[in-house]
Amino acid sequence: MSLGKNTGRTGEWLKGNGPDGDIVLSSRVRLARNVAGHPFFHWADDIQRKSVRNLCHKKITDISLFNGSTFVDLSDLGIVDLKFLIERHLMGPEHAKEAESKGLCVDQREILSILVNEEDHLRVQVMQSGFNLQEAWRIASKADEELKKNLEFAFSPRWGYLTACPTNVGTGLRASVMLHLPALSMSGQIQRALEAITKLGLAVRGLHGEGTKASGNFYQISNQVTLGRSEEDLIDNLEKIISKFIDKETNMRQHIYQTNRDQFVDRIWRSMGLLQSARIITSDETIRLLSAIRLGVDMEIIPGLSRQLINELFISTQPGHLQKMEGKILSAGERDIKRAELIRRKLNVNP
Amino acid sequence: MFKKMVCEICGASEATVHLTEIANDQVMKMHICQKCAKEKGAQMEANFGLADLLGGLADFGGLPGSAAKKESKPECRKCGMTYKDFKKSGKLGCDECYEALEGYLIPLMKRIHGVNQHVSQEYIKFKKAVSKDEKELQKLKTDLTRLIKAENFEQAAIIRDAIKNLEKKIKDKQ
Numbered sequence: 001m002s003l004g005k006n007t008g009r010t011g012e013w014l015k016g017n018g019p020d021g022d023i024v025l026s027s028r029v030r031l032a033r034n035v036a037g038h039p040f041f042h043w044a045d046d047i048q049r050k051s052v053r054n055l056c057h058k059k060i061t062d063i064s065l066f067n068g069s070t071f072v073d074l075s076d077l078g079i080v081d082l083k084f085l086i087e088r089h090l091m092g093p094e095h096a097k098e099a100e101s102k103g104l105c106v107d108q109r110e111i112l113s114i115l116v117n118e119e120d121h122l123r124v125q126v127m128q129s130g131f132n133l134q135e136a137w138r139i140a141s142k143a144d145e146e147l148k149k150n151l152e153f154a155f156s157p158r159w160g161y162l163t164a165c166p167t168n169v170g171t172g173l174r175a176s177v178m179l180h181l182p183a184l185s186m187s188g189q190i191q192r193a194l195e196a197i198t199k200l201g202l203a204v205r206g207l208h209g210e211g212t213k214a215s216g217n218f219y220q221i222s223n224q225v226t227l228g229r230s231e232e233d234l235i236d237n238l239e240k241i242i243s244k245f246i247d248k249e250t251n252m253r254q255h256i257y258q259t260n261r262d263q264f265v266d267r268i269w270r271s272m273g274l275l276q277s278a279r280i281i282t283s284d285e286t287i288r289l290l291s292a293i294r295l296g297v298d299m300e301i302i303p304g305l306s307r308q309l310i311n312e313l314f315i316s317t318q319p320g321h322l323q324k325m326e327g328k329i330l331s332a333g334e335r336d337i338k339r340a341e342l343i344r345r346k347l348n349v350n351p
Numbered sequence: 352m353f354k355k356m357v358c359e360i361c362g363a364s365e366a367t368v369h370l371t372e373i374a375n376d377q378v379m380k381m382h383i384c385q386k387c388a389k390e391k392g393a394q395m396e397a398n399f400g401l402a403d404l405l406g407g408l409a410d411f412g413g414l415p416g417s418a419a420k421k422e423s424k425p426e427c428r429k430c431g432m433t434y435k436d437f438k439k440s441g442k443l444g445c446d447e448c449y450e451a452l453e454g455y456l457i458p459l460m461k462r463i464h465g466v467n468q469h470v471s472q473e474y475i476k477f478k479k480a481v482s483k484d485e486k487e488l489q490k491l492k493t494d495l496t497r498l499i500k501a502e503n504f505e506q507a508a509i510i511r512d513a514i515k516n517l518e519k520k521i522k523d524k525q
Binding site (some may be wrong): 009034038039040042043119154156158159160162164165166167169170171201225226227228229230265310 | 386392430432441442443444446447450451456459460463464465466467468469470
């Protein structure tokens with residue numbers, strides 16, 4: 001795969017034009033599937049793993065729906081490329097481990113990706129911009145149907161789709177929504193709300209998925225339960241909860257703006273000032289400041305900046321992307337300088 | 352003057368950290384130094400993942416009276432996974448493990464998902480198919496009794512074989 005062509009490209013989900021794009025960054029649906037008769041990835045030896053990867057690769061390329069998609073053998077990639085793919089949310093950090101027998105199939109618009117030999121033999125993942133789980137589910141379901149025609153999946157009437165981990169069994173479906181909740185975070189209401197949702201069979205994670213902490217006021221909310229309910233039911237349940245979060249965040253933004261207008265606007269413009277002037281900046285600080293700017297853009301406090309530009313900056317300022325752009329390995333210190341340069345350039349300020 | 356306590360792990364430095372661990376209803380006290388405590392802490396953190404949580408759940412919901420010895424016996428004939436392996440990794444070995452370890456999985460699934468039965472279009476179809484087969488089975492059994500009473504053994508033998516086949520079919524589906 002010439003990953004190079006993805007560097008300057010914007011994944012469809014980053015465009016910021018989806019429904020409720022001011023609060024919802026992206027919606028994602030993933031399906032976990034295993035090929036019947038083959039041991040699960042963690043329990044398989046190297047030969048078995050490679051045979052599953054080759055089988056899946058062959059079957060995927062046979063399917064016309066995936067024409068134009070690129071299939072990469074992860075063993076061909078270096079650490080920077082792997083980071084790059086993780087930062088673009090095309091795969092999780094888990095998939096970069098033991099990469100020698102793993103594969104990844106990505107379509108041109110970066111909407112659909114298929115991870116081969118992650119925890120399960122196949123993980124079909126669909127990303128959409130904004131709050132659009134329905135469309136993500138429609139695409140994932142179609143891809144699943146096509147794969148099912150070519151591969152026999154491990155399935156039992158009692159347990160549904162059989163997965164390596166019992167937490168994914170049944171539908172194998174994980175639907176998740178990435179929310180930007182700066183106002184609820186500022187008001188301190190976020191913790192209570194997040195605690196409450198874990199009691200409803202949902203889980204909360206940070207910007208980069210499993211095992212990551214919340215940064216930049218981004219929270220990923222997803223279903224935990226996968227068994228005993230239909231796919232539509234699981235998605236419907238998540239949608240209802242997300243709608244509540246969108247309402248609460250919208251109201252809180254207005255409330256803070258009306259009651260603490262000066263402080264609020266000051267905070268946003270100060271963040272802008274820092275990003276426009278900094279010569280050295282860490283990834284953490286960047287995410288924190290970009291979060292404030294995104295809020296400013298969404299509330300029309302900062303004119304002339306597009307949401308897409310800010311969304312892209314969240315991704316392109318990450319270590320993998322910076323190194324990919326420079327075409328070489330950079331130390332943390334060098335990255336901080338390159339990052340500051342990139343931000344100043346993108347925010348239209350003379351260097 | 353009090354004698355200084357020595358670390359129980361390295362036996363060299365002064366024990367300043369006092370741990371109380373409760374395992375299997377036994378209270379264990381440990382007196383260790385800062386350095387060893389840090390290492391032990393890192394170890395505990397590294398080991399404490401989803402697998403442990405699942406293992407914990409699985410333990411609690413295990414079969415009554417199941418001995419540890421039994422857990423190391425291969426449960427899955429196809430891939431050789433034992434219940435002990437499953438508890439360690441929190442992951443099953445292959446598609447057939449679900450059947451082989453079903454006795455353990457039923458209570459575990461209830462804990463994770465609140466239910467232990469998949470719901471899907473396939474399942475609804477399957478339920479219908481089973482009830483159809485079961486109805487047929489009932490009918491054949493009545494026929495068999497009638498034929499034996501009438502001493503029509505030739506016909507009864509055919510029905511008996513049909514019952515056997517149907518019973519196997521139902522069992523295979525479950």
